[in-house]
Amino acid sequence: MIEARGLGKRYGQKVAVEDVSFTIRPGQVTGFLGPNGAGKSTTMRLTVGLDRPTSGTVTVNGKRYRDSAAPLAEVGALLDAKGVHPGRSARSHLRALAATHGIPNRRVDEVLEQTGLAAVAGKRAGGFSLGMGQRLGIAAALLGDPQVLILDEPVNGLDPDGVMWVRKLLRHLAGEGRTVLLSSHLMSEMAQTADHVIVLGKGRVIADAPIAEIVSRGGGERVVVRSPEAARLASALLNLPGVSLESEGEERFTATGITAAELGRAAAQYGIELHELSPVGASLEDAYLALTRDEVEYQAA
Structure with missing residues (x-):
């Protein structure tokens, strides 16, 4: 379990994290979301003792990470996949980490096999692709067989098979009763992996709830419409209260604020032919x- 209470961090005059409190429980995958600069990476660094908090506390299984006698067995973390000496092979890198905790070399071979790196274990990490580097970072996180996993963007650079492998791995680890904290900007993947979501905005927690509850906040269903008279139908729908439309071409648009049944009745009332009427539920x-609309720190012009 990871617990933060009133956690804060300043870098000079810059507030990175302010009064952050949450509990990340075992047995589930917790997604960690937020715009760039929201404080996610800072919070993860504070959790594993890479930075000291300005205020508040964060503990892992009831104690500070730096107080753990065997940190790799307590927490497995992937915060920077490039944090590997480029001249070392994958096997040498993991064996060096294992030696700090008395972990046998057979465990190194196990995680190399588990992460799909056994065939390239003797190659230098400096020659690895981004995806292979991510796999090596995950192997390092798994090395001590920890009860807590903290992974920052672990699927970055992975191909579709690799993304699916990470998803299944994290679901399996959570199913064993482990605590899993996962950061990602891939919403579709997070929706399939996480049970619970914490959202940060400008250093503060703006949402902390089960993923189904978070998704429900995205509003009602959208309706995809295709018609040879899309412009006339759109004009009629815009006269209805609460309806908004988003054009997707001359004959297609998406409507919100109206159900598929209501839209179909409106089209029939005006004698408008429909070629498609597809309800689409709210997504993560x-x-x-919707949650972060006013929390984005870095916006393009």
Whole structure:
């Protein structure tokens, strides 16, 4: 379990994290979301003792990470996949980490096999692709067989098979009763992996709830419409209260604020032919964008 209470961090005049409190429980995958600069990476660094908090506390299984007698067996973390000496092989890198905790070399071979790196274990990490580097970082996180996993963007650079492998791995680890904290900007993948979501905005917690509850905040269903008379139908729908439309071409648009049944009745009333009428439920991406609309620190012009 990871617990933060009133956690804060300043870098000079810059407030990175302010009064953050949460509990990340075992047996589930907790997604950690937020715009760039929201404080996610800082919070993760504070959790594993890479930075000292300005205020508040964060503990892992009831104690500070730096007070653990065997940190790798307590927490497995992937915060920077590039944090490997480029001249070392994957096997040598993991054996060096294992030696600090008395972990046998057979465990190194196990995680190399588990992460799909056994065939390239003797190659230098400096020649690895981004995806292979991510796999090596995950192997290092798994090395001590920890009860807590903290992974920052672990699927970055992975191909679709690799992304699916990470998803299944994290679901399996959570199913064993481990605590899993996962950061990612891939909303579709987070929706399939996480049970619970914490959202940060400008250093503060703006949402902390089960993923189904978060998704429900994204609003009602959207309706995809295709018609040879899309412009006339759109004009009629815009006269209805609460309806908004997003054009997707001359004959297609998406409507919100109206159900598929209501839209179908409106089309029939005006004698408008429909070629498509497809309801689409709210998504995690919809909910996330709604939550963080006013929390984005770095915006493009």
